Amino acid sequence: MRVMAQLAMVMNLDKCIGCHTCSVTCKQAWTNRAGTEYVWFNNVETRPGQGYPRQYQDQEKWKGGWILDRKGRLSLKSGSRMKRLLNIFANPDLPTVSDYYDPWSYDYDNLLSSPQIDTVPVARPKSLITGQDTKVTWGANWDDDLGSGPEQVGKDPMLAKLSDKVKLEFEETFMFYLPRICEHCLNPSCAAACPSGAIYKRSEDGIVLVDQDKCRGWRQCVSACPYKKIYFNHKTGKAEKCTFCYPRIEVGMPTVCSETCVGRLRYIGVMLYDADAVQEAASVTDDKDLYPSQLGVFLNPHDPRVIAEAEQAGISTEWIQAAQDSPVYKLIVDYQIALPLHPEYRTMPMVWYVPPLSPVVDVLSETGHDGEDHSNLFGAIDALRIPVEYLAELFTAGEIGPVRAALQRLAGMRSFMRSVNLGQEPDMSIPESV
Ligand code: SF4
Ligand code: SF4
Incomplete structure (x- = not known):
């Protein structure tokens, strides 16, 4: 490592x-x-x-x-x-x-x-x-x-x-x-x-x-x-x-694009990775392994062995701390809702994207809020306005599974937050379609 x-x-x-x-x-x-x-x-x-x-x-x-x-x-x-x-x-x-x-x-x-x-x-x-x-x-x-x-x-x-x-x-x-x-x-x-x-x-x-x-x-x-x-x-x-x-x-400020983004949609953070694993991951020949191989190079910044190796490699305490607090690590590795752009190019890109959930268009929701009815939510991912297949071509070399899983998590979060905002008890059950 x-x-x-x-x-x-x-x-x-x-x-x-x-x-x-x-x-x-x-x-x-x-x-x-x-x-x-x-x-x-x-x-x-x-x-x-x-x-x-x-x-x-x-x-x-x-x-x-x-x-x-x-x-x-x-x-x-x-x-x-x-x-x-x-x-x-x-x-x-x-x-x-x-x-x-x-x-x-x-x-x-x-x-x-x-x-x-x-x-x-x-x-x-x-x-x-x-x-x-x-x-x-x-x-x-x-x-x-x-x-x-x-x-x-x-x-x-x-x-x-x-x-x-x-x-x-x-x-x-x-x-x-x-x-x-x-x-x-x-x-x-x-x-x-x-x-x-x-x-x-x-x-x-x-x-x-x-x-x-x-x-x-x-x-x-x-x-x-x-x-x-x-x-x-x-x-x-x-x-x-x-x-x-x-x-x-270098003086602790974010990039200009992040600071001025109207949608506040850009997260910056530090990732710790295994440099030896990079070439191996980039050489994966089966497209279905490309996204998991890229995910596999990131190291858990809370793992004591990783921390010890990072200190030995001269990475400062502040940067290790930044990696532990990194929103980017959470979105990419913990929650797995952020995906790389075109992993099949094999350059191991480090700008990742949370795919757009957009409105779910043909869910018969009693609330009238498309896609926010918990019972319909997860089964409806394939009925998104943006075809999951198109997102997969952009983010996972055509593999549908990781994109669908990311969208399901986003849909679950949207349903949960909607209940919280309406002062209702969130439905924590996992629908059968998952
Ligand atoms: Fe750029 Fe989109 Fe943010 Fe506008 S909302 S500043 S286009 S990233
Ligand atoms: Fe990667 Fe940027 Fe170099 Fe293109 S210019 S190969 S995106 S580091």
Whole structure:
């Protein structure tokens, strides 16, 4: 056992309203300058949808991340050694600015100060990169207006996988928001892909950073990151990424996105993990074992043996205490209601999500409150507006069981709290359907 400490974030998706306060405050703090106009270290994407950059989940298209070669060994990208060496120089698997979408603004000055005219003024969008008029063809949350109907099926690869299992009629469309930052992976493929050794993972807290002095602008990290959460600054010629607001963390403050989140849905905490178990867990070949293998690397911070090993590894008393008090540990390990995003990418992401319970839509509840009638609650999980299968494609490599279990726990908690708030005796029985 080799004990290390890692900062992690859990986001409760039922609470996200897609307001983008997190994105904007992050941009003001970190990417409000030339060369990073198109960059959102924090973005909030519509699901189902294409994401940011568009189609980033299509690993066949980008040939990114960790994949297994024919002998089942972990490797970065496929192909012969020569092809991989050549790829370092060619690196064709990069998103273009239209995949991120051309950032635009308007000539507000002209709009407000133009002389009185008979016709309505027309504001033409101007590219923030070129300053020229631009034709806007895509933007953040464009998918909101498209809904999850049949038109979207081919565009969201996760939805396309389900098209024969989940029938999407007009009345059955669904939508939710997925805020994303860099995952500060336990097994970061951005760092493994960097020919200059410029990307490193801090041993004290697991934050993944780019050394700007060492970066030579190869952009291998951009194609290697399966989440597409590392960006190329076209002015400085260097890669940049979310820093987990380390200057704030170092003085005991939360990240900007967490502090400003309107929904108060982001939890930050410390996890202790077994560094020896990471590679093994990332190499699991059976998809159904991916989520349990990721869960298996976390160590119980209350276990005296773990505490002794952590002290020996130089982890401070404050951090061990923080791991013991961590809301993130409770949500991920104790309650098992937080799940990783795309464990099949094998980078061991450290931003986890409480899946959205949303309203249960076809439960005949006498109270009229959908899904809050205790007797119907657990059997109704499969009747959620958001198909459990879709959530499983996002969070557990298609395995339904852990997602259903997380939703059942959330439903139980919602039922319990509803009774408490109404001053009623909570029904503590476990329905037969569980
Ligand atoms: Fe690197 Fe991408 Fe993982 Fe962030 S999400 S640590 S950029 S591989
Ligand atoms: Fe969602 Fe919070 Fe960001 Fe608003 S600030 S979009 S609620 S994560």
